[in-house]
Amino acid sequence: MNQHEAVIVAYGRSGVTKAYKGGLAKVHPVSFATETLKGVLARVPQLDPKEIDDVIVGCANPEGTQGWNMARLITQLAGLPKEVSAQTVNRFCSSGMQTIATAANAIIANQCDVVVAGGVESMTRIKNMFLEEEFRDPALVKSYNEAYMAPGYTAERVAQKCGITRQEMDEFAVRSHALAAAAQDVGAFDDQIIPIHGVGPDGADVLVDKDEGVRRGTSLEGLASLKPCFEGIVTAGTSSQMSDGAAFVVLMSREKAETLGIAPIARFVGFAVAGCESEYMGLGPIYAVPKVFRRTGITLDQIDTIELNEAFAAQAIPCIRTLGFDLNKVNPEGGAIALGHPLGATGAVLTCKALSRLRRQEGRYALITMCIGGGQGAAGIFERL
Numbered sequence: 026m027n028q029h030e031a032v033i034v035a036y037g038r039s040g041v042t043k044a045y046k047g048g049l050a051k052v053h054p055v056s057f058a059t060e061t062l063k064g065v066l067a068r069v070p071q072l073d074p075k076e077i078d079d080v081i082v083g084c085a086n087p088e089g090t091q092g093w094n095m096a097r098l099i100t101q102l103a104g105l106p107k108e109v110s111a112q113t114v115n116r117f118c119s120s121g122m123q124t125i126a127t128a129a130n131a132i133i134a135n136q137c138d139v140v141v142a143g144g145v146e147s148m149t150r151i152k153n154m155f156l157e158e159e160f161r162d163p164a165l166v167k168s169y170n171e172a173y174m175a176p177g178y179t180a181e182r183v184a185q186k187c188g189i190t191r192q193e194m195d196e197f198a199v200r201s202h203a204l205a206a207a208a209q210d211v212g213a214f215d216d217q218i219i220p221i222h223g224v225g226p227d228g229a230d231v232l233v234d235k236d237e238g239v240r241r242g243t244s245l246e247g248l249a250s251l252k253p254c255f256e257g258i259v260t261a262g263t264s265s266q267m268s269d270g271a272a273f274v275v276l277m278s279r280e281k282a283e284t285l286g287i288a289p290i291a292r293f294v295g296f297a298v299a300g301c302e303s304e305y306m307g308l309g310p311i312y313a314v315p316k317v318f319r320r321t322g323i324t325l326d327q328i329d330t331i332e333l334n335e336a337f338a339a340q341a342i343p344c345i346r347t348l349g350f351d352l353n354k355v356n357p358e359g360g361a362i363a364l365g366h367p368l369g370a371t372g373a374v375l376t377c378k379a380l381s382r383l384r385r386q387e388g389r390y391a392l393i394t395m396c397i398g399g400g401q402g403a404a405g406i407f408e409r410l
């Protein structure tokens with residue numbers, strides 16, 4: 026069979042806003058995802074929407090406000106032709122990257138020519154960061170209750186297992202905020218962010234055009250004064266922030282891009298997922314990254330930039346150490362501790378960050394990796410073209 030290459034021809038994301046109190050908290054996620062999607066599609070005017078074969082949207086909590094196959098609702102609100110199909114995908118924190126991999130695979134397998142993939146999350150609309158006891162399977166509760174462990178508590182387990190100290194975590198968080206602030210100051214995120222409508226605290230319309238989470242002047246002293254959130258040493262300052270946001274990329278076969286006269290931005294190289302113990306879910310990248318290297322033949326020394334989702338400093342630090350990452354290449358424009366982690370959108374947000382940086386640094390390969398609630402890791406590689 027003729028093998029196709031999947032290339033990314035456009036990317037874009039919303040600003041990542043604070044859950045409950047930020048600019049997107051009062052906006053329905055279908056609406057803010059739709060506006061983001063339309064902004065991304067506007068970047069490829071050569072593409073007739075009729076030619077989109079599928080729209081794949083990641084969401085880590087596709088229930089309630091985010092329920093009812095949100096992907097389909099987004100295509101409808103965006104005014105895409107009714108023939109454009111849509112699916113919602115949940116692989117928790119890697120959903121927004123899983124969708125990109127699924128889209129690329131469909132293109133490589135010649136099932137599709139053009140697919141839009143990404144993710145959305147309104148953490149404002151998520152009731153709990155755990156599954157209520159009434160919904161748990163009693164047999165699994167008995168045999169392996171850790172399967173249901175909330176992420177914050179797994180971060181404590183990882184910190185204990187890997188001997189990560191409060192001081193190390195606080196230092197990591199200071200770094201994340203400082204790098205994110207510096208990146209904002211030089212406009213590093215400007216080409217990624219699609220300005221969209223939000224609602225201010227007074228109910229007035231506001232323009233959401235930047236990431237809201239960055240706390241300038243975050244200091245070791247300030248962080249040291251915070252109380253632990255999960256009966257241990259992990260605090261609000263060393264956890265990823267609860268956020269709202271959306272991000273999308275447009276993928277197509279390389280032939281299709283050539284036919285449409287669109288210059289491809291990057292090539293999808295590969296993606297891998299791997300499972301691990303639920304109670305140590307933060308260590309997921311340690312299993313997924315070697316797998317993606319094995320499967321693609323790419324080696325760590327070939328990687329120019331890395332986006333490692335900072336679910337918690339407690340897990341990011343041991344992942345970086347165990348995987349032998351050069352810290353200078355990891356989240357050099359800050360991570361989720363400063364910029365937020367809108368669960369289902371994060372994989373696509375990190376893809377936007379990595380592709381934008383590869384272009385600015387004229388690098389070749391980017392690695393994107395994250396841990397996944399419930400005990401998994403994911404890793405993907407892109408090559409700038």
Ligand SMILES: CC(C)(COP(=O)(O)OP(=O)(O)OC[C@H]1O[C@@H](n2cnc3c(N)ncnc32)[C@H](O)[C@@H]1OP(=O)(O)O)[C@@H](O)C(=O)NCCC(=O)NCCS
Pocket residue numbers: 118154176177198202240243244247248251254260261262264265266267336366396397398
């Ligand atoms: C940890 C957690 C419970 C904290 O929630 P929260 O208390 O609402 O957190 P906030 O960001 O509002 O911070 C609370 C306070 O801590 C302090 N704080 C937070 N970050 C700080 C920093 N960098 N410097 C100084 N103070 C800080 C502030 O006083 C802040 O209050 P303020 O915003 O009114 O100033 C929540 O962020 C969380 O659950 N994160 C993890 C989400 C998750 O599990 N994701 C999935 C991963 S797999």
